[in-house]
Amino acid sequence: MYNIDITPNLSIIVAIAQNNAIGKDNDLLWHISDDLKRFKTLTSGRTVIMGRNTWRSLPRRPLPKRRNIVLTHDEGFCDDGAEVAHSVAAVLDMVRGEDEAFIIGGAAVYRQLLPFVQRLYVTWVYSDFDADVYFPIIDLSVFGKVSESELFTDSESGLDFRYVEYERRPTLKSAIFG
Ligand SMILES: NC(=O)c1ccc[n+]([C@@H]2O[C@H](COP(=O)([O-])OP(=O)(O)OC[C@H]3O[C@@H](n4cnc5c(N)ncnc54)[C@H](OP(=O)(O)O)[C@@H]3O)[C@@H](O)[C@H]2O)c1
Numbered sequence: 001m002y003n004i005d006i007t008p009n010l011s012i013i014v015a016i017a018q019n020n021a022i023g024k025d026n027d028l029l030w031h032i033s034d035d036l037k038r039f040k041t042l043t044s045g046r047t048v049i050m051g052r053n054t055w056r057s058l059p060r061r062p063l064p065k066r067r068n069i070v071l072t073h074d075e076g077f078c079d080d081g082a083e084v085a086h087s088v089a090a091v092l093d094m095v096r097g098e099d100e101a102f103i104i105g106g107a108a109v110y111r112q113l114l115p116f117v118q119r120l121y122v123t124w125v126y127s128d129f130d131a132d133v134y135f136p137i138i139d140l141s142v143f144g145k146v147s148e149s150e151l152f153t154d155s156e157s158g159l160d161f162r163y164v165e166y167e168r169r170p171t172l173k174s175a176i177f178g
Contacts, residue, residue, distance in 0.1 A: 009095065010116055012103045013039060014135055015123035015161075021131030023106055026057045029129045032154045032161060039104075042121060047101040049091055051109040055082065069094060071109055088112050107133035120166040125159055126151075144169050 015035055016022055023029060047067040055061065055070045062068035062081030069091060070082040077084055085091045091113070095101035102121075103113045114136060120143055143166035151162050 009098050009100050009118070010092075010103065010113070011100055011119040011121060012110060012114065012117050013042060013121040014105060014110060015125060016135045017125050017127060017129045017131070019128040019131075020134045020137065021129040022110075022135050023133040024129070024131045026053050026106075028057075029131060030125060030154075030157055030159055032123070032125070032157065032159060034152065034154065035123045035161065038123075038163065043102050043104070047095055047098055048104045049085075049095070049101060049109070049113070050104045051106050052077065054104065054106040054109070055079070057106075088116075092116060107135065111136055118168050122164045122166065123161055124164055125161045127159055138166065142169060143167065 014022060015028070015030075015032070017029060021029060043063070044065050047069060048063055049069045049071070052070055052072040052074070055068075061079070068082050069085050070077070070079070071085050071088075071091060073086060075086065083094070085094060100119075103109060103117060120138065122138075145164060146167045147163075147165045149163040151160055153160050
């Protein structure tokens, strides 16, 4: 088993539709330039962790000014600018000691790493989308909302969206033992 205490530095950053959709045909569902700028600001200078499908979907690889870690089972995988991890345990090892590392998708990687993250940076997009990948339902007994932006409307797409941050609630163990 993994030791959950070793990863207080791990965050998820994700944009989620009202129906929890996050992607289709290995692509994003919308283009909100303000959200992309915010993604760049938050992740620049940090480590970003992604699955191989998300890596493949990037218009520009690697993401500049960031350490790019790519998860794949393929032992032969190698690509310029990608550090490769073959398991969740390997990822947790690779980011140990960093101030903050970001899980940037996609669905398979979010699902597996959600149990280990401390913080969620969610862009909620208030429309339903036809999709083939979804973010898990956020359990509000596990993650508490710590900040919420005003409601914005993207001038190009007309989509309404909001930035919400969640923090893992202290467990009974951490409340007692610190
Ligand atoms: N809305 C958002 O914020 C957002 C953000 C990112 C991505 N997305 C979307 O999400 C979709 C992609 O998600 P996805 O679930 O299809 O793919 P993914 O999570 O990006 O990548 C899945 C791949 O990662 C590798 N992998 C996953 N878990 C692993 C493990 N434990 N050990 C080793 N390798 C592992 C496997 O690669 P191999 O098959 O090579 O073994 C697997 O096929 C796209 O539509 C993308 O646009 C949305």
